[in-house]
Amino acid sequence: MIKQAISVLAASCLMLLAACAPSSTQPTAPAPSTNQPAGSGSGSTGEVITLTLWDYWSTDAQLKALDEMFAAYQKVRPNVKIERTYVPFNDLKNKLLMGATAGQLPDLVAIGNPDLQSFAAAGALADISAEIKEWGQTDKYFEGPWSSTMYQGKNYGVPVGSNNLALYYNEDMLKAAGVEPPKNWEELKQAAQKVAKPGVYGLVAAGIKSEEGAFQFLPFIWQAGSDLNTFDSQGTVDAITLWKELVDSGAMSKEIINLNQQDVAVQFSAGKAAMMVNGPWQIPFLQKEGKVKWGVVPLPSNKQGGTILGGEDWAITSTSKNKEMAWDFLKFTQEPENILAFAKAMGYVPSRKDLIQDSYWQNDPILKAFADGMEFAKARAYGPEYPKASVAMQEMMQQVITGAKSPQDAVKEADAKIKPLIP
Amino acid sequence: MQQPEVRTMGQKTMGIKSVKTKGIRSWSSYLFVLPGLGFLVFFMFFPIAYNFWLSVKDVKVTNLNGEQHFVGFANYATIFKDELFTISLTNSIIFTGLSILFQFVIGFALALFFNKRFPGRDIMRSLMLLAWLMPIVITATLFKWMLAGDYGVFNYLLQTLGVIQQPVSWLTEADTSLYGTILANIWIGIPFNMIILLSGLQSLPDHLYEAAKLDGASRFQQFVHITLPLMRPTILVLLMLGVIYTFKVFDLIFIMTGGGPVNASFVLPLYAYQLSFITFDFSLGATVASIMFLILIALSAVYLWMLRKEEQTL
Numbered sequence: 001m002i003k004q005a006i007s008v009l010a011a012s013c014l015m016l017l018a019a020c021a022p023s024s025t026q027p028t029a030p031a032p033s034t035n036q037p038a039g040s041g042s043g044s045t046g047e048v049i050t051l052t053l054w055d056y057w058s059t060d061a062q063l064k065a066l067d068e069m070f071a072a073y074q075k076v077r078p079n080v081k082i083e084r085t086y087v088p089f090n091d092l093k094n095k096l097l098m099g100a101t102a103g104q105l106p107d108l109v110a111i112g113n114p115d116l117q118s119f120a121a122a123g124a125l126a127d128i129s130a131e132i133k134e135w136g137q138t139d140k141y142f143e144g145p146w147s148s149t150m151y152q153g154k155n156y157g158v159p160v161g162s163n164n165l166a167l168y169y170n171e172d173m174l175k176a177a178g179v180e181p182p183k184n185w186e187e188l189k190q191a192a193q194k195v196a197k198p199g200v201y202g203l204v205a206a207g208i209k210s211e212e213g214a215f216q217f218l219p220f221i222w223q224a225g226s227d228l229n230t231f232d233s234q235g236t237v238d239a240i241t242l243w244k245e246l247v248d249s250g251a252m253s254k255e256i257i258n259l260n261q262q263d264v265a266v267q268f269s270a271g272k273a274a275m276m277v278n279g280p281w282q283i284p285f286l287q288k289e290g291k292v293k294w295g296v297v298p299l300p301s302n303k304q305g306g307t308i309l310g311g312e313d314w315a316i317t318s319t320s321k322n323k324e325m326a327w328d329f330l331k332f333t334q335e336p337e338n339i340l341a342f343a344k345a346m347g348y349v350p351s352r353k354d355l356i357q358d359s360y361w362q363n364d365p366i367l368k369a370f371a372d373g374m375e376f377a378k379a380r381a382y383g384p385e386y387p388k389a390s391v392a393m394q395e396m397m398q399q400v401i402t403g404a405k406s407p408q409d410a411v412k413e414a415d416a417k418i419k420p421l422i423p
Numbered sequence: 424m425q426q427p428e429v430r431t432m433g434q435k436t437m438g439i440k441s442v443k444t445k446g447i448r449s450w451s452s453y454l455f456v457l458p459g460l461g462f463l464v465f466f467m468f469f470p471i472a473y474n475f476w477l478s479v480k481d482v483k484v485t486n487l488n489g490e491q492h493f494v495g496f497a498n499y500a501t502i503f504k505d506e507l508f509t510i511s512l513t514n515s516i517i518f519t520g521l522s523i524l525f526q527f528v529i530g531f532a533l534a535l536f537f538n539k540r541f542p543g544r545d546i547m548r549s550l551m552l553l554a555w556l557m558p559i560v561i562t563a564t565l566f567k568w569m570l571a572g573d574y575g576v577f578n579y580l581l582q583t584l585g586v587i588q589q590p591v592s593w594l595t596e597a598d599t600s601l602y603g604t605i606l607a608n609i610w611i612g613i614p615f616n617m618i619i620l621l622s623g624l625q626s627l628p629d630h631l632y633e634a635a636k637l638d639g640a641s642r643f644q645q646f647v648h649i650t651l652p653l654m655r656p657t658i659l660v661l662l663m664l665g666v667i668y669t670f671k672v673f674d675l676i677f678i679m680t681g682g683g684p685v686n687a688s689f690v691l692p693l694y695a696y697q698l699s700f701i702t703f704d705f706s707l708g709a710t711v712a713s714i715m716f717l718i719l720i721a722l723s724a725v726y727l728w729m730l731r732k733e734e735q736t737l
Contacts, residue, residue: 094700101487118703123488201573209683211701255572257684258595272574384484388702398685402597 049325050081052106054096055312056089057346061284065345073332080325082108093118100124105317107326110160113148114211114380116313120151121384126316129155131327137334144309145351148379157315158330161339161348163279164307164377165219166369167300168286171293173200173274181297182275185223185242188300192251195274202251204273206261207243207397214390215308216261216277217243217397218380219299222306228382228389228422232415237407238302240400247401257398268292279310280370281347296369309377311348349374385421392417471716477709484703498710508711510686511694514601518608518676518690519669525609526665527658530616535646537617538624548621555614563678566607570594570679597687600680604688608675616661623657624650656733663726667719691715 057066070082085106087095093115099105100122111119119125132138132155138146145159167188169181177195182188192202206216220242221227226235246252259267261278268276269290277299286294299307314333316326332338336355343350349370350356361371380386396414399405405413481494502508537548554562569577572592581587593603627650635645651658673692676682682689682697691711699708 097484097487097703118484122484122703209681209685253573255592255595258567258571258680384703388704391697391702395685398683402595402684404597404685 048079048081049322050083051108051322051326051329053082053084053108053110054087054092054106055084055110056087056092057110058086058088062346065342068345069333069338069342072338073329076332077325077328080329082329096124097122100318103319105319107317107320107322108329109315109317110312111315113145113159113309113311113313114386116148116157116315117151117381118384118387119315120154120156123318125156126318126320126323127154127156128316128327128330131155132158135331140352140354142351142353142374142377144374144377144379145311145313147381148309149313149315150381151383157313158334159351160312160314160333161343161346162309162311162351162374162377163281163347163349164309164370164373165216165277165279166296166298166307166373168268168276168278168282168294168296170195170268170271170274171295173271173292177274181295182300183297184300185302188275189242189245189249189251192246192275193249196249196251200271201253201267201273203246203275203277204252204259204264204267205243205256205277206259206264207256207401208258208260208263209394209398210260211387211390212260213257213394213397215310215380217393219306219308219378220302222308222378223299223302223304225303228393228418231393231418232412235303236411236415240397240407240411243397244400244407254401257401268294280349280367283347283366296366298369298373305376307373307377309379311351382422389418389421392421474709474716475713477706478713480706482705484705487705494706498706499714502707502710502714507686507689507694511689511691514688515670515690515692517601518605518672519666521602521605522608522612522669523662523665525605526612526616527662529609530613531620533613533617534620534624537621551614551617553614554611555618557611559611559674560678562607562611563675566603566610567594567679570603570606572596594680595684597684600684601688604676604679607679608669608672611675612665612669616665619657619661620654623654627653656730659726659729659733663723666722670715670719 055066057063066084070084073082074080092109092111096105096109096111096119100119105124109119109125116125141159142162145162149155149157149159167181173195174181174191177191179191179194180187182191188203194202196202207213217239220239221231221236224235224238226233226239243252247254247256256264261282264273264276265278265282265285267273268278269286269292271292298305314330316323316330320326333342336352339350339352339355340358340360342348343355344360349361349367350358351374356362356371356374361367380390382389392414396410399410400407404410478498479493479495481492481498533551537544537551569575570593572578572590572595575590575593577593578587578590582590591599593599631649631653632645635649640648671692672690673696676688676690676693677696680688682693692715695708695711695715697708698704698711
């Protein structure tokens with residue numbers, strides 16, 4: 001009977017063990033030396049060091065660019081293997097946070113630049129201020145992308161590459177209406193109203209209640225000379241009033257509050273809108289799907305020009321056991337020829353001032369609009385509480401556009417929520 | 424009566440030893456429960472308990488790896504005071520109530536219809552299931568397009584029929600967005616209601632209806648006095664499952680409206696999601712999840728109580 005009891009116990013233990021065994025999601029080759037220090041990185045010992053990386057790149061072009069970069073790195077460091085894990089965009093933040101609490105993070109991550117500060121605050125990323133100082137290339141970068149890699153005066157990463165928002169326009173429609181691509185808000189309003197006709201809106205932008213909506217609206221606040229820390233000001237009211245007037249006059253659909261940036265691109269490429277606010281990542285889509293002739297100009301200015309920075313940052317995690325090697329890889333990615341090759345293949349705009357002068361971006365009128373934007377592209381470097389402030393701003397946008405509240409009231413109310421969150 | 428006899432005989436021949444091991448035997452039989460129990464503890468009790476534990480602490484993104492404090496029920500107080508909680512609770516109740524009402528009534532009508540014999544019935548019945556089989560992402564996106572104000576087919580239809588003059592932005596108007604999502608959810612839920620009710624209807628004995636017919640009961644009287652009372656257990660289970668399922672609906676609303684415009688279609692699951700995964704207030708998110716859990720537990724208790732009453736009357 002005791003035997004029976006033991007066998008039952010053993011069986012149940014086995015079952016539990018089987019259930020708890022790590023599922024082999026990655027075809028990990030035996031990596032005996034992952035836990036060993038990276039040493040000098042010279043590779044003289046012949047040991048294989050594996051660097052693990054999480055990112056959300058998924059298109060064929062992006063994967064090809066990554067493979068090429070890994071291959072180039074392997075030539076320099078034959079003993080280093082980079083093992084990449086794809087994490088869907090929407091899961092990456094959650095997975096990083098879970099990994100941070102469980103102490104199971106990869107060595108490297110590529111994360112969206114507005115999120116870096118949150119993860120730095122959560123203690124998921126390694127402070128690389130000393131290495132950055134020794135490296136000494138900070139001044140070569142645009143201020144926007146560089147500021148997104150810092151939190152409370154410390155460095156937590158380096159830029160992967162940048163993008164920003166600009167104004168796409170339908171050449172035929174603007175020509176037919178006899179208007180030029182708008183350079184300021186007044187021209188934008190007039191142009192949008194002039195080209196609008198039944199079935200065609202003048203302008204389309206993303207006003208959805210998510211970070212995408214906030215991303216598209218923030219540049220207008222900056223153009224009007226306002227910001228999140230001075231939210232309750234005339235500039236913010238002007239910016240949201242501009243959108244509201246465009247909607248009320250029929251130049252912009254009120255459905256924009258349920259459109260994301262891809263929806264916006266679809267409407268534009270289908271000829272349902274004459275202009276749109278969007279980023280360079282839509283260029284391949286428009287070239288492939290678009291039945292319209294289009295061009296790109298920088299976003300119209302008001303008190304000043306302004307656009308918003310998108311793109312990713314490389315970062316080393318706080319739990320990485322190969323920090324030295326990981327930093328070595330980051331330095332490799334930042335070498336001019338590597339930045340250029342990677343940016344061209346991935347559709348980024350370089351984050352470095354000198355590299356943007358490359359003919360690839362200067363001679364193409366479409367890419368030039370985005371390259372020109374880099375000078376004043378601003379990052380959402382507002383600290384770890386930014387997501388909450390963003391939600392408050394999204395609510396404000398929707399309240400005004402649906403007409404639930406006046407611009408003044410909605411802005412005042414949102415400011416009360418944002419003020420304690422943004423230093 | 425033969426079987427126990429044989430067993431006692433067998434035990435007798437085994438002698439005194441078996442009496443001694445009796446204690447161990449009952450103990451060892453508990454061991455057989457262990458794997459199942461382990462599974463329950465691991466995958467059900469632990470997450471629930473952990474979620475509750477999280478809801479009485481002050482975990483957010485800035486102290487995820489740092490110092491965390493026990494704050495008692497302060498998070499619950501914060502949530503109850505939040506205006507967004509009242510909005511999402513109200514919306515959740517409207518969403519669940521209306522969805523279940525229409526799903527059930529239409530599902531029941533269709534079940535009665537498909538309970539009849541007519542040519543093509545089986546094909547029609549399986550086609551009806553399509554709505555239930557389709558991934559929510561697809562259903563939600565389809566309804567988002569159909570209900571779109573500028574180019575939606577729904578507006579086109581209503582305008583052609585002359586019901587409305589101007590296109591209505593169903594999903595971006597505060598007055599209609601919640602009802603737009605309810606419409607989609609009703610469409611999804613009808614087949615499930617129909618199938619469960621139909622299987623209940625088919626198990627009802629024919630002779631009762633024959634007897635009622637002989638006594639001159641009308642169709643309606645047959646329905647009220649035979650079908651409904653006999654279907655009570657099925658209906659109870661169905662409504663219970665429906666309420667639990669509908670109360671937790673997240674993906675459909677998330678895709679169709681994202682809770683907007685402003686917060687017009689914001690429901691509790693979206694509220695919990697926003698707190699946990701957008702603003703990274705993990706403890707507050709866990710608090711909302713706990714509140715939802717308690718509401719559903721209370722509903723389940725009512726169901727169990729009704730079920731027991733049902734059994735007693737039988």
